[in-house]
Amino acid sequence: MWGVALYGFFFMLCCGTIECCWRGASYYHQIEYHQHEHSHQPEQPQKPLEPPKPNYQHEYKPNLDALADAFEDHLFGQPLAYMTVLGAIDGHVTNPNPPKPLVLSLHGPAGTGKNHISRLVVKNLYTNGMESGCVTVKMSTIDYPHHDNISDYKEELVGFIKSKVSECSNHLFIFDEVENTPPGLLDSMRSFLHHHTKVDGVDYRKVIVIFRSNLAAQAIKKHMLESYENGIARKDIKSVDMERLISNEVSGNSDDGFKKARIINSHLVSHFIPFFPLEASHVRQCIQAEFKDRGYESNSLSEDEVLAELQFDGVFSVKGCKNVAEKVSIILFKIKSENRRRNIAIERRIGL
Numbered sequence: 049m050w051g052v053a054l055y056g057f058f059f060m061l062c063c064g065t066i067e068c069c070w071r072g073a074s075y076y077h078q079i080e081y082h083q084h085e086h087s088h089q090p091e092q093p094q095k096p097l098e099p100p101k102p103n104y105q106h107e108y109k110p111n112l113d114a115l116a117d118a119f120e121d122h123l124f125g126q127p128l129a130y131m132t133v134l135g136a137i138d139g140h141v142t143n144p145n146p147p148k149p150l151v152l153s154l155h156g157p158a159g160t161g162k163n164h165i166s167r168l169v170v171k172n173l174y175t176n177g178m179e180s181g182c183v184t185v186k187m188s189t190i191d192y193p194h195h196d197n198i199s200d201y202k203e204e205l206v207g208f209i210k211s212k213v214s215e216c217s218n219h220l221f222i223f224d225e226v227e228n229t230p231p232g233l234l235d236s237m238r239s240f241l242h243h244h245t246k247v248d249g250v251d252y253r254k255v256i257v258i259f260r261s262n263l264a265a266q267a268i269k270k271h272m273l274e275s276y277e278n279g280i281a282r283k284d285i286k287s288v289d290m291e292r293l294i295s296n297e298v299s300g301n302s303d304d305g306f307k308k309a310r311i312i313n314s315h316l317v318s319h320f321i322p323f324f325p326l327e328a329s330h331v332r333q334c335i336q337a338e339f340k341d342r343g344y345e346s347n348s349l350s351e352d353e354v355l356a357e358l359q360f361d362g363v364f365s366v367k368g369c370k371n372v373a374e375k376v377s378i379i380l381f382k383i384k385s386e387n388r389r390r391n392i393a394i395e396r397r398i399g400l
């Protein structure tokens with residue numbers, strides 16, 4: 049009996065001091081096994097979190113009444129552009145399910161309002177105007193200067209357009225100086241401009257594209273001079289005649305960005321819009337608007353001073369209203385200087 053008790057005491061003493069107990073050995077073995085197994089598992093690389101895609105759709109806030117007012121106050125001598133652009137924008141914006149993107153091709157001499165009308169449209173469609181994430185301007189001579197890189201440009205443009213429309217379905221693209229675009233580049237946009245509900249999962253039908261170009265400027269000027277000499281008012285010139293004239297000029301020019309463009313042959317341009325050369329009466333309206341925007345009321349004397357600083361080729365202004373703002377700045381400085389001298393003279397007379 050005493051032997052059994054002594055053996056039990058010795059067994060407990062051993063199990064309490066060394067890892068010889070079968071239960072303890074089994075427990076620690078399991079722990080070591082799991083630790084060993086865990087330490088040799090390869091770490092799974094964590095995928096970096098993709099930043100959320102920007103969404104600028106909230107910046108699209110069209111105000112068509114304000115747009116009509118802006119055209120009335122700041123667009124002069126362009127009856128066809130006034131009616132066509134305003135009507136096209138109104139119809140596209142108010143249609144919840146347009147059949148295709150709206151494509152406007154603006155043509156005419158420099159200074160006749162192509163850039164100006166684009167800014168007015170953007171200002172009244174997007175809360176941040178030209179700074180909006182829903183607006184893109186591409187300059188051919190800056191963005192696509194090397195015609196040998198046409199393949200890279202096409203790939204970049206396709207991806208860029210898809211990305212921008214994914215961020216804002218009502219995106220507006222402006223392509224300036226289209227005549228300098230590498231031939232064939234615009235055709236990379238063909239699938240986007242067609243009557244497709246979606247292309248690669250993206251709906252492009254609410255997009256607006258504006259092409260700006262001096263193409264057909266000489267043909268437009270010639271037509272307008274003949275109309276002037278024949279006593280035909282510019283408001284009576286038919287849109288269909290001007291569209292035909294511009295389309296023929298664009299299609300027949302072998303050196304510009306529209307060369308053999310399938311977007312032309314496929315009739316994907318919604319409207320070819322002429323901008324007429326401006327007469328002195330239209331430039332005077334530009335001068336009056338510029339004075340008003342600066343917070344001054346003009347008069348015939350100050351308007352004549354500005355007109356005297358501008359060049360005219362017969363009946364038409366050489367640069368349209370392009371340099372009006374700069375010339376008005378000089379006249380306003382003269383007015384301020386004269387007022388300052390007058391005030392000094394008055395102060396001296398009354399002894400201040």
